Amino acid sequence: MAKKRFWLSAAVTVDLVILTVRDSRLHALIVDRGVPPYQGQEALPGGFVKEETLLQAAERELQEETGLSGVTGHLEQLRAYGDPHRDPRGRVVTVAYLALIADPPTPVAGSDAAAAKWEPTEKLLEEPTQLAFDHHQILYDGLERAGDLLETTPLATSFCSAEFTIGELRRVYEAVWGQSLDPRNFYRKVKKTTGFVVETGQSTTRDGGRPAKLYTFGGVDRLQPPILRR
Amino acid sequence: MAKKRFWLSAAVTVDLVILTVRDSRLHALIVDRGVPPYQGQEALPGGFVKEETLLQAAERELQEETGLSGVTGHLEQLRAYGDPHRDPRGRVVTVAYLALIADPPTPVAGSDAAAAKWEPTEKLLEEPTQLAFDHHQILYDGLERAGDLLETTPLATSFCSAEFTIGELRRVYEAVWGQSLDPRNFYRKVKKTTGFVVETGQSTTRDGGRPAKLYTFGGVDRLQPPILRR
């Protein structure tokens, strides 16, 4: 280690775009910043990376922010953001993660990062931006990724509870894509996609109308054929 | 800045997956490491980030490694890799970028990072891995991304010179996807995709056979309809 530390040193953080579907609308988890910079403003949850993997840091933050130990859902890296001036404290490179989780974790724990709350993404995207740092951009990228994921992967089920109806699954697609889908064509499309969903044999009337069969996730990791939006 | 630097500090690098198509085969730019760690082994080109954007760092490295000032092509972020033990020197988070460039920049300058050379990606993916760090994984991810990009974006043209034939474009797809395509169906598919290519009015016989019309990139940023592989 002769020339030790001649290179640039930076702080590394993870920021989270945590999405869920509530009342047929897409929501993101937002925190009120309790400390400078951007004190009092809204931001995405996140924090500094410790002696751990980036993914582990994201998992840790996710559990801290949602206040749950066994969060069910999906977590994947979005991308890194490293503009030299994105943080007034100095050089901070952040690695953003995208989390898709089922509604139940509604009660958000306060944690150290002040109050957290679910906000409709539609509202958050309105200009002018109220989010701290470059979090508006990160949120935008996360929403775009989420929309793409629903086309080719079965991750829409990450927004659902363990057992769900086709109608509930459809409302996930409608919320994320921001468009309505024909229930009948959607129904057949899902059932034709091998391994997407599996019948449990039970049914429910929680959505009103005729009882709907309940399904669980079928286990594939790619939708074949994909479910494409227009 | 009361509690200044209580957080983890890390070095930040960029690594590049630079792809091109030569002789109808996909190649990646590989350097021989002249310094430890992994001295003498093969690796992806890359370097430490300075007082600049991550993208700017990637552009700088790209130009240094290819020895060209105005590299034509495409450059986008792949993702970040931050395992605590990925670099024996300490905590180094790297942000990988994917570059797609046209063949002409064949003469690779030595630069400071020892010799650089084009290697067929097929050969590089063979086990056991000979690439330093986690560059095998990064290369794999880059190739996967490249394949996806060709489906929905016009970036195959980044592999071509300013003017190209449909046949040359097809050989790009075949090289990246590793599968042969029906020339006739491909031809109509490309021409049906609005804004993908534009006729120049000229033609060439450089591919042998009947003279082929020459095209330039049409300017769209999404292929509609997309060009999907089976």
Added chain:
DNA sequence: CGAATAGTGTCTCTTAGACACTATGTC
């Protein structure tokens, strides 16, 4: 001429979307 690539036509099969219709629950 044959060989090679460019470009067109056409057939078949699959799929996406529109939408009529039936089924089964709650009020």
Added chain:
DNA sequence: GACATAGTGTCTAAGAGACACTATTCG
């Protein structure tokens, strides 16, 4: 009964792939 959602059937138009065929160059 009205109303809501679940689930099925069917028609039509567009797209994908297979492949015969024509066009134009070179040697």
